[in-house]
Amino acid sequence: MKTKQFQKLPGKLYQRDAFYLAEKLLGKYLVRRESQKYMAGKIVEVEAYTEKEDEASHSFNGKTKRNELMFASGGKLYVYFIYGNHFCCNVVCDKEGIGSAVLIRALEPLEEIELMAQRRFHKSEVSKKEFLNLINGPGKICKAFGISKLENGIDLCGDDIFITEGEKVPKKNIVRTSRIGIKKSKDLPWRFYIKDNPFISKK
DNA sequence: ATCAAGATTACCT
DNA sequence: GGTAATCTTGATA
Numbered sequence: 001m002k003t004k005q006f007q008k009l010p011g012k013l014y015q016r017d018a019f020y021l022a023e024k025l026l027g028k029y030l031v032r033r034e035s036q037k038y039m040a041g042k043i044v045e046v047e048a049y050t051e052k053e054d055e056a057s058h059s060f061n062g063k064t065k066r067n068e069l070m071f072a073s074g075g076k077l078y079v080y081f082i083y084g085n086h087f088c089c090n091v092v093c094d095k096e097g098i099g100s101a102v103l104i105r106a107l108e109p110l111e112e113i114e115l116m117a118q119r120r121f122h123k124s125e126v127s128k129k130e131f132l133n134l135i136n137g138p139g140k141i142c143k144a145f146g147i148s149k150l151e152n153g154i155d156l157c158g159d160d161i162f163i164t165e166g167e168k169v170p171k172k173n174i175v176r177t178s179r180i181g182i183k184k185s186k187d188l189p190w191r192f193y194i195k196d197n198p199f200i201s202k203k
Numbered sequence: 204a205t206c207a208a209g210a211t212t213a214c215c216t
Numbered sequence: 217g218g219t220a221a222t223c224t225t226g227a228t229a
């Protein structure tokens with residue numbers, strides 16, 4: 001695969017806070033290994049969720065069985081099930097005991113696009129429109145990458161799911177807005193995406 | 204034991 | 217633009 005030349009992000013990067021990590025993850029490559037295949041996409045949209053002053057965060061009311069991964073040491077994958085249908089994946093960040101994570105909201109397809117298309121549309125050829133909609137949402141990413149409850153807690157420093165160095169995104173190309181799809185804490189500007197990228201989930 | 208909400212998506216007009 | 221589908225979780229409305 002073309003992306004294998006890139007180095008995995010160092011584990012200590014995930015120990016930083018959610019805002020630092022959210023911006024840092026833009027332009028990096030999320031890679032999912034399945035036997036010999038490596039699916040990959042460029043991270044183009046993320047959201048930060050923290051424990052304090054964030055009513056929309058799963059961690060706001062403290063640790064529960066569902067959200068305990070958010071309180072783990074940074075560098076794990078936190079996967080949750082929502083609306084009876086969809087999984088969403090988050091990068092756990094900060095130190096052990098701090099309940100924060102970065103939601104991966106949208107990717108630009110890079111590798112194993114036919115496999116992603118199979119998972120999403122049950123066919124390997126996609127139209128232009130289907131290509132744009134392949135992994136431009138948190139539920140779609142998990143469907144295409146085959147991420148479910150089984151992947152909850154995976155260590156991103158391992159070989160199954162990891163994030164590599166990718167493309168440098170200049171500060172001026174990072175847009176910061178309020179988050180999407182939540183009712184509480186709507187006004188906090190904790191969503192970040194790459195300016196003018198066609199694979200953003202929503203304007 | 205019961206219930207309402209939810210970090211979404213696809214399909215409708 | 218609007219909403220049904222679908223089910224796990226956490227609080228007890």
